[in-house]
Each structure stands twice: as structure tokens, then as C-alpha cells.
Amino acid sequence: MHPETAGLAFGAGRSISWPPGVLPPLHDVCSVTRYTKPDWFDSIPENFNHFRGDKPVEEVQCIIPDMVGMSRGKAMPCEKFSPDTIYYLPDSLFYQTITGEYVEIDQIENQWMEKDIALHPDMSTACAAPWAEDVTLQVICDLKTRSGELVEVAPRNVLKRVISLYKEQGWRPVVAPELEFYLTKPNLDPNEPVEPPIGRTGRSASGRQSFSMVAVDEYGPVIDTIYDFAEAQGLNIDTMIQEGGAGQIELNLLHGDPLLLADEVFYFKRAIREAALKHNIFATFMAKPMRDEPGSAMHIHQSVVDIDTGANIFSDKTGGISSSFLHFIGGSQKHLLDVMPLLAPYANSYRRLNGRMSAPGNVEWSKDNRTTGLRIPICEPEARRVENRIIGIDTNPYLAIAASLAAGYLGMVNKVDPRPEATNEVWREGSVLPDGLAAALASFEVASDIRAVLGERFCTVFAAIKNAELTEFRREISPWEREHLMLNV
Template sequence: MNSKNWIEALPKAFNEYRNGRNLDEVECIIPDLAGMSRGKAMPHYKFSPKQTFFLPISLFYQTISGEYVDMDIENQWMEKDIVLRPDISTACAVPWAADCSMQVINDLETRDGAPLAVAPRTVLRRVLDLYAAQGWKPIVAPEIEFYLTKPNTDPTKDIEAPIGRTGRKGARQQPFSMVAVDDYGAVIDTIYDYAEAQGLEIDTVIQEGGAGQIEFNLMHGDPMRLADRVFYFKRAIQEAALKHGLYATFMAKPMRDQPGSAMHIHQSVIDTKTGRNIFSDEAGAPTEAFYHFLGGSQKHLMEVVPFLAPYVNSYRRFAAQMSAPTNLEWAEDNRTTGLRIPHSDAAGRRVENRVTGADTNPYLSLAASLAAGYLGMMNAVAPRDAATTEVYQSEQDLPASLSAALRLLEQADDIRAVLGEEFCTMYCNIKHAELEEYQREISPWERQHLLLNV
């Protein structure tokens, strides 16, 4: 396939964005453990879908601060190359670039052609392959919350809400306010423009409960495709905000007295032969598969919290008791439960995981959430009785810290087997190292209240 042929064969959305222009640059990218974009940029003539590109595997050995972590890995610091395989179906625009540019997500392999076990896309594909072996296909729809903020160039200072078109700071507790959404209309318009150029399908946009807090819902579909879209969309949102002199943050809890940000995950499963939602029977009633998915979610989501709440800051969202469930109880149309069954018809019956934070890697949080439901269905795990009232505390609350969550993951043999033992071991090592880094820091609260009072 020559250069012209592969360019013409790119996804429709990209070629509409290109509109006959010459392609200038290609970004060959992968999602790292944090879900951020890493890779190589090159002139278009250096790229081909059949070309082999390489990156050092050591990029998976870093904490969020960039520190490298020594682990029990043979010849770890040889920094062997891993192979990038472009998934040309993911090619999309880089609409904030000055020239016509393209980004494409790559799968990762070892030099002998095996999928790289620690790559986030590989982890999600492992789970999806297990579903496929049963004749099932998961369907997901993520809801992405984030804050627009004033630029924060000094980490010692508090993050502040932005100034909208009214000239006033955004006010909290204005959920679903169209006036509040319009206050940041210029940024949202740019987000829409970028999303359209990238072929990302937006369902709805709403004002959330925090000052400058926005939620975008994406159309439901295949989990890998949706993880790719969240991966792209987060970067597009941040670039749109920067264009207007603001920051967009997906921190779980960026401001003390504001609600946290989540990434709720709606999940259902269809039979690949019939196309029927297996959570509903022919009469429209809930099935055993539905209840077992719930049972598995209650049992195993407790073990995968480090993928749903991956940083120290993630647990501040739970501790604040502000719109963030800290339990894994379930109920129909009850937003105080960690597992909510939204009102729908039988075909749309689904389980909404409400405990996942906006700061997660979408590939890993989707893999973990679907893995929990899969184990429930395979092992016929019965759920607890549905909650009938508001739930603010339960007998099995989520772990209160990253260290407590890691202890549960380290003992969870079944879930580690599904996600991959090598990956889980490396991930826990990285998270323990991040905890050690954090423990060395002295916070403003400590200086304020301990310096002269103890």
C-alpha cells in the first residue's frame, strides 16, 4: 500500500478534516499507565501503517512524577525496545495543530511478536477476549467529569474556579444550569469543534455540581473504541481549555470545598449471535446474568479500586461525601449507591458503576469494571439485596486509602488472573512507589497547624 492509498483509506472523519490538504505530521502514540499520550511525532512521509516503530519499555516503569522504580524484573534497565503496531482504525485529527496533522494509537508487542502484557490496551483486550469466548460482547458508555480552572502555575497555591463571560467566578451547586454551561460557552464550542474533527460522538453536555465543573457523556459502544475515545477526548478538552487561557483538570478532587470528578461507566452485555441484551429475558425481566454481573461487581470491584481510584488524591473524593458513593450497594435509580440501575426499557438495562474517578486510565478502569462483572457471571455470584433507601454508609465501604486498596488487590488471585499477573504486580509496585514519594512531602496543612502548635 503506497502513501496515497493508505491516506485515502483513513477513517472518514479524518479525511473530512483533511479536506484534500497535504498531511503534515503524524503522531504515533500509546496510552501510558496514567492514560496520557506518549510516542513519537514524524513527518508524514516517514510514517506507514506497515512501518515498525519502537519505544523503550521503561516508560512503564515510571511513577506519575516521572521517577523510575526498581522492580524484580530481569535486566530491567537494559530498557529493551517494544514494538509499536499502528491501529489505523484509530487515526484521527490533531485539530489544535497549526498544520494538518494526524494521531494514531498503537498496540504494543515484544520483539518476538507477543502482546505486551503491561500495556493498558492489552489488559483491556484480555478481558474482552474472555467475554468473546462466551459469545458475549460488553457495551459501555462513559460519563466524563472535569473542571475548568484558572491557570495554576504555582502548585503551592489553591486551584481556583475560572472567570466566565459574566466576569464572576463560577458558583457551585448549579447542576444542570444552562446559564452556567453558557458561561464557558466559548471553551465548550471549541471542545465540540475538536470532537467533530476527531470523529468523537458526544451524547450530552451538562453543568455538574462544582464551580466550572462540566460533564460530557459519550455515545455507548464497544469498550476498546470507547476507551480510545476517552483517551483522545481528555487531551482535546485540555487543549481546548488552553486555547482560551484556562486549565482543564481530571483530578478526582482538585478543590477542597467542591465536589469531586467521576467517570461513571454504564455497562451491559449482548449475545453476539442474537444481539440481545443478556441482562433482560424475552419478557423484559432481569436475568440471572444481570444479577450475577451485579454480584461480581460487589465482590470484585472492592479488589480493583486501585484502577478506579489510582492516586492519593482519588480518596479525597470519597472522603468528602459530596456526590461520590463510597459503597458497592445497588438499587434502581438511586444515586447514593455505587452501583445504580438507571431507568430504561428492557433492551437498555445496564449497570452504572458510579465509584470510578475521572483521574483513571480509561483502558484500565473499563477492564477492571468489566472483569468484576465477568467473574460474577462465570461464578454465579449472587448480589446482596437491593438498597431501598439512601445509602451513605454500608458494612462494606470502599477502602479509605490507596495503601488499603493495594492490599486488597495484592490478595485478589481471581481478578489478577483475569487482568494479568505480570501487569498487576508491576502496577502495584508503581503505586507503592508513588505512595512513598507522597509520604516524603510536607503539606501546607501540616505547616499551618503543626509548626507552632505541637
Template structure:
């Protein structure tokens, strides 16, 4: 079948994109895929070279890199460095504007297949699809709502220099402990306005925006919905937020713990599950009480989230957030309206009953973090895992404490045979190798703290 004429597919693009384009000519199309870090890789082309029916190719080696760009030899992959091509198949449901581009530009997230049409198992989007398919087999539809925390910071041009808070419209650097302050939000109003503009152009929906507890720390809450759609939104939002900050000569960072004496940044995920046939929240019984599925989801999260920490706290810096003693949970306990627990149950009507995972960092790949969190809850429901009793009052270092460090997290992941089978054995083998290489590379680094305190004092 010949590709559709340009005018046909362009006319079918989402309304937000058509409004953004206006009477301009579409100049360029970006075909992108999320990598293991959660960044965008892909190909850009003139619009006349693109068709929704056309496929493109990228080598598998883009998934064999650490966050620093080092390639890793991975045991069990035959002929790894032949770098066979993956097929990029555009998912036109994700078509969105690139509002920071000089000309009218479209971006489209692509699914990845091998040359026989099979999903590439190590692609993050396909890892999440695999978990969602398991929910569908039970007639269930998970619903999620992410919260995105990030920092606006002064441009950091020398990575030996500490990160500094941004200087806002008053000319003074941001200060901490300004949570929910509208004055603090107004301090960076031009950046916030640009984020809103970019979101509107892209068809992304913001629920609320607040100032968080750190200096220059912002939180954006997204509307609840389908996990794949929300993962795509987080993927798009991160790029848009960075570009909005750069437009106003700020940096936006999604490091979990960018400043030593400031709170870390999380990606809290609110999770519930619907019966696909009835549309009812299975976490609540008909009389409004908490259901067995609700408790089992918590039980599975308590048992299995400990095993998948490399997906939800993927870097050494992620662990700094979880042990910094500032707002982040250190345990996998649960409680009603209790922000000291890793699993919080917000106050909500029975139809909106949900479990908030507060352990996930904003540095996590959204597809992999959602896959891990939902997989843990799914195992709880299918295996009928009972949770521990709900925590009462403040709880910091009681109960099930998170693993001591990133090497412990990786060791637990390597032994998590049930979760690895659910997420995909090949994907887990690749991720394990990448994470070990990153940890070993970090271990070779000599930090400024060591030079400051050890160079002349020992």
C-alpha cells in the same frame, strides 16, 4: 512487502479526518500509546516517513515510571534496566485529527508487541483486550457508555496555591451548586464550542453535555458502544479537552478532587452485555424481567471491585473524592435509580438494562478502569455470584464500605489472586510496585495544611 504509496493509505483515512484536512497537505503523524496514567507517549514524524505497515519502537521503561516521573525497581522483572524495545504497530481504525495543531496532523494509537509479535502484557490497551477476549470466549459482547466529569479552572502556575474556579465571560469566578444550569454552560461557551469543534474534527461523538455541581465542573456523556472504541475515545477526549481549555487560557483538570469544598469528578461507566449470536441484552429475559446474568454481574462487581480499586481510584487524591461526602458513593451496594449506591441501575427499557459503576474516578486510565470493572462483572457471571439485596432509600455508610485508604486498597489488590490472573500477573506486579512507590513518595511530602496548622502551633 513494500509500504503502500502515501496517497493510497491517506485516501483510506476516516471521513472526519479528510474533512478536517481539506485541501491541505498532511504534514505530521503522531504514533502514540497510552501509558499507565492514561497519558499519551509516542513518536512524531513527517508524514512521508509514516506507513500503516511500518512499525516503530519505544523502551519498556515508559511503564516503570510513577505519575511524578520517578523510575521504580520492580521485583521479578529480569534485566529490567536493559530497557528492551517494544514494537508499536499502528491501529489505523484509531486514526484521528489533531485539530489544535498548526498544520494538518494525524494521530494514531498503536498496539504494543514484543519483538516476537506477542502482546506486551503491561500495556493498558492489551490489559483491556485480555478481558474482552474472555468475554468473547463465552460468546458475549460488553457494551459501555462513559460519563466524563472534569473542571475548567483558572490557570494554576504555582502548585502550592489552591485551585480556583475559572472566570467566565461575565468576569466573575464560577460558583458551585449550578448543576444542569444552561447559564453556567454559557459562561464558558467559547471553550465548549471549541470542544465540540475538536470532537467533530476527530470523529468523536458526544451524547450530551451538562454543567455539573461544582464551580466550573462539566460533564460530557459519550454514546454507548464497544469498550475498546470507547476507551480510545476517552483517551482522545481528555487530550482534546485540555487543548480546548488552553486555547482560551483556562486549564482543564481531570483530578478526582481538585478543590476541597467542591464535588469530585467521576467517570461513571454504564455497562451491559450482549449475546454475540443474537444481539440481545443478556441482562434481560425474553419476557423483559431481570436475568440471572444481570444479578450475577452485580454480585461479581460487589465482590471484586473492592479488590481492584488501584485501577479505578488510582491516587491518594482519588480517595479524597470517595470520602469527601459530596456526590461520590462510599459503598459497593446496588439499587434501582439510587445515586447513593456505588452500583446504580438506571431506569431503562429491558433491551437497555445496564449497571452503572459510579465508583470510578475521572483520573483513572480508561483502559484499566474498563478492564477492572468488566472483569469483576465477568467473574460474577462465570462464578454465578449472587448479589446482596438491593438498597432501599438513601445509603451512605451502610453495607460494603469502600476500603479506608489507598494503602488498604493496594493491600486488597495484592491479595486478589483471581482478578490478578484475569488482568495479567505481570501487569498487576508492575502496577502494584508503581502504586506503592507513589504512596511512599506522597507520604514524604509536607502539605500546606501541616505548615499552616502545625508549624507554630504545636
């Protein structure tokens, strides 16, 4: 065998030699050092094959969403991957704050044994990582214990738990998220304020230009790359618009299954960041990155259909509003205040929810009224839905969707009536949102009904992490304090 071709894989335990200077065909899947196509590759979506063309797949990333909603996992050469192989990570990755500090949780027995949890690749989620230099496949994994039970604290499993409760009632929830985010200049010094990006004209992006096509064109190359990445990943974009902030974009997704849409948001956030970096721009999903610009939300449109008939249960047989619709709103009004840490998870989140600058400060409801936390869009009976406008883009999409659906679920099963519809601008009137994370956590920690739906173990861990983050935040001395207090008091 020629030394350049020694050890090429061919089937199981066999090898094949090639003449000097000749490489295996480029259509081989895993790399030029592989000859046979693995059986699992037949289940890969066609858009991935279109993206890679005749290039071999070099790497597979087995990833999971952590408590923040960022990707963690393991990367490996393609030939080392199999969907039938179980990969492992320590459970301690769910015990960290946003800064990476580990949190001691008294209720977790033997917490620091750091037991392994099993990653089972969900091949239905496989897609490209188009920003990588080599052809890379990424796959979201289901998380189970070594004995095969779902890991309760894993955010993706929390959403699955809520969806299963709907299924037990013969219902199927449908959601459509809207993602708002900012493109900014690279912010290399955290002590300096975030600034809008420089557009093609050489000027900084300007605010108060909602729906302006000219404003979008200012950073057109970034938008083009986002579209390219979405196509390569098989992700569907409904619409993309300029929002009210300087450099602020809104990206709307098509409605569908909550788990599928949460996966798409998870993938989109990573893709948008990478697309921006390709052009030396940052993309940020902070809820309120700039003091004098609007915050960024993740509005979620929600409806529920009957599994057997496919009919939207928010409308009755005559096309009018149903009792289920009203009870979903009633449950949302009652329980969204209890799950605010999942909808607004950081101290910065509450800077957005001041009742102005396009963000509601309440859980009132109304038709076609953007000052209410719960807006009912004008639509046909089969598309009747509730838009939750409270949620920030800084949230974990799995947890935000789970929490919002859980509130509506409790309203329907317990037949909770809503308050009367708001008939004017409300902003911070009626039942208002908490002023900060401390107040939100106080409600969350005693909300027994919602904790039972989301899972007590998850809620215990989540609350401990948020309290630890709040303590870390309170220890910081801000630039405002240094500027105004150091020499003036």
C-alpha cells in the same frame, strides 16, 4: 531542475520538476514537497479529510496510552510514516510513577536492559490533532514484543484481554462512559489552591448550579472549541451538562464497544485540555481538585449482549431481570473492592470517595439510587445496564473499564449472587470502599482471581508503581501542615 524544486518525490525513486514559482497542487496529501498520495491514506476516516480540506498533512503522531492514561509515542513528518512500518519504544516507559521516577521491580528480570517494544499503528483509530498549528494525524498503536506477542503490561492490551474472555463465553460487553472534569484558572504555583475560571461576566464560576445552562454559557467559547475538536476527530458526544462544582462539566459518550470507547476517552482527555488552553484556562482531571467542591467521576454504564443473537443478556425473554444481571452485580460487589487501585489510583482519589458530595462510598446496588456505588438506571429491558459510579476521572480509561468488566465477568462465570437491593440512602453503609490507597493496594495484591483475569505481570508492575507513588506522596509536607503545625505545636 530548478533549485527550488529539486528532489520532489514522484513515485518510487523518481522526481518531477515544476516551473519557477509554481508549487504542486494543494490536494497532495503529505506536504507541498510530495506529489503522490500514499496508499494508506485511503483508509483515513472521511471526517479527517473534511477537517484538513485542501491542506497537506505535515505530521503523523504514533501514540500509545501509558500507565497513567497519557499519550506517549513518536512524531514524524507525514512522508516518513507508513502503517506497515514498525516503530519502537523502550519498555521502561511502563515502569515510571506519575512524577517520572523509575521503579525497581524485583520480579522483572533484566528490567533495565530497556528492551524495545514494537508499535503497530492501528489505522482504525486515526484522527486529527486539531489543536496543532499544522495539519496533524494521530494514530493509536498496538503494542507487541519483537517476537509478536502482546505486551502484557500495556493498558490497552489489558482491556483487550478482558474483552477476549467475554468473547470466549459468547458475550460482547457494551459500555458508555460519562466524563466529569473541571475548568479552572491556570494554576501556576502548586502550593496555591485551584480556583474556578473567570467567565464571560468577569466573575468566577459558581458551584451548586447543576444542569444550569447559564453556568455553561459562562465559558461557552471553551465548550464550542471542545465541540469543534470532537467533530474534527470524529468523536461522538451524547450530551454535555454543567455539574455541581464551580466550573465542573460532564460530557457523556454514546454506548458501544469497550475498546472503542476507551480510545475515545483517551482522545477526549487530550482534546479537552488543549481546548481549554486555547482560552488560557486549565482543564483538570484530578478526582478532587478543590476542597469544598465535589469530585469528578467517570461513571461507566455496562451491559452484555449475546454475540449470536445481539440480545441483552441482562434481561430474560419476558423482559424481567436475568440471572446474568444479578451475577454481574454480585461479581461487582465482590471484586470491585479488590481493583480499587485501578478505579481510584492516587491518594487524591479517595478524597472524592467520602460518601457525600455526589460520590458513593459503597458497592451496594439499587434501582435509580445515586447513593449506591452500583446504580440501575430506569430503562427498557433491551437497555438494562449497571452503572458503576465508583470510578474517578483520574483513572486510566482502559484499566478502569477492564477492571469493572472483569469484576462482572467473574460474577457471571462463577454465579456470584448479590446482596439484597438497597432500598434507601446508603452513602457509607453496607460494604464500604477503602479509606485510602494503602488499604486498596493491600486488597489488590492478594486478589488472585481478579489478577488472573487482568494478567499477573501487569498487576505486579501496576502495584509496584502505585506503592512507589504512595511513598513519594507520604514524603511531602502539605501547606496545611505548615500553616497549622509550624508555629502552633
